[in-house]
Amino acid sequence: MKLVRYGDMGAEKPGMIDSDGTLRDLSAHVSDITGDMLSDASLAALGALDPASLPVVAGSPRIGACVGNIGKFLCIGLNYSDHAAETGADIPKHPILFFKANSAIVGPNDDVVMPRGSTHTDWEVELGVVIGTKAKYVTKENALDHVAGYCVVNDVSERHFQTQLTGQWTKGKSCDTFGPTGPWLVTRDEVEDVQNLSMSLDVNGKRMQTGNTNTMIFTVAEIIEHLSGLMTLHPGDVITTGTPPGVGMGIKPAPVYLKKGDVMSLTIEGLGTQTQKVDEDA
Template sequence: MRPGMLAADGTVRDLSDHVEDITGATLDDAALAKLAALDVAALPVVEGDLDLAPCVGGVGKFLCIGLNYSDHAEEAGMPIPEHPILFMKATSAIVGPNDDVVLPRGSVAGDWEVELGVVIGKTAKYVSEEDALDYVAGYCVVNDVSERDFQIKLTGQWTKGKSCDTFGPIGPWLVSRDEVADPQNLSLSCDVNGQRMQSGTTGKMIFSVAEIIAHLSQLMTLHPGDVIATGTPPGVGMGIKPDPIYLKPGDVMELEIEGLGRQRQTVRADD
């Protein structure tokens, strides 16, 4: 596995002579500035088919915000939350953007959720909303894959239905914050088997990226490399009326966020 950079000509360039991996240790402003200053044209082109790993490695915390789109809360029949709803997703769920999503044994209600991912670039504690975006290294696409029966019916935390192996595809790219003019003005979508299921805009977030970071930093220290999934727009399988639609082996999910790239996962059952 080698770190890479997407060049303007669409090729991927090898960064392994300059950085060992893209992790929290290489995401502060100074480290990113060094990468930005490289002569991209002089970097070796990565040839052949690419098997993309998660766009950030060594994730310490995978934090997720629930019911953070006003139209999704309406779809779910839930009241608008007064504060960000927080749950955790196990870091062992993290996979690459095009890896298979594996439904665990006993799964009957697998679901999709396209989300804007936020990757923290420097240690954040008691951060103000005004300064919060300065602590962002970059943004990425996240599929917050869910097993709704595990999530709702197994008694306990949502984490049960969110943390199954492969339930956290991240990437394809970690797009540095300077390339995203406004994280609250991005379109996002999810297709399942070629049918558009989710279509929305981050402008519908109840709590903005800045509000989320500021809120979480009052509760815990956010470290470089931590990932925050910021919620999903309407169109999840659970919300389809009158009969929900859930994932089955052979289904294909394709997720995209404006300027951040596209994911594609095939669903299969665990052995």
């Protein structure tokens, strides 16, 4: 099942993508796609609906972030062995954790706006994991049972802010619009093997990132086990799980960063595609 939120920012409605790719309205059944309706029972009730009985959404409305009222936006850094190699970083012994401010969250096709003074804004295609049921001290053997589904995330990063402004990575990760999420939430039953999903990112039509979740250092299950031992994971929390090689800061002989007018296009196998145009704050 592919769940989606559509409409103006702040006034999104819940929807479902049927097997033909048609957007259908779910407003008669749920008020929004948020943590309180991501339990297995709630998702099963939505899955039992006949998509043909749902109203077709006319036109081409804006698509919002696939989860509303996201709780925690947790991010794992340096979690692909081939990305760690391109940056010259050591393989971490434990998952590296940072947070992205919820004010960074936008729809999958909304503009990415570089903040004032930005000269090192970079791209990162990532697998997003959406928690469906409360997780505390879970093991990797049952960790995925707590997942509602998966989505595409662009972990946009301002590298100068991230590494040179004294402090933690969050400074370069939390700028407004730096968290495009979606286009849809694909429920976990539709993802046969989350550790074998191809992923890519293009800038202006040129392939920059090519990867697969099979090169993760810590699997999705291991990440959930680790994080749930530190804090309770609640329904509606989102975890981004790292990026494969091909980011701008890793390009040799000189890094390449985003500029106004650039267009990013991100895809993860079975999870859809995002496209963002880059703008800059006045």
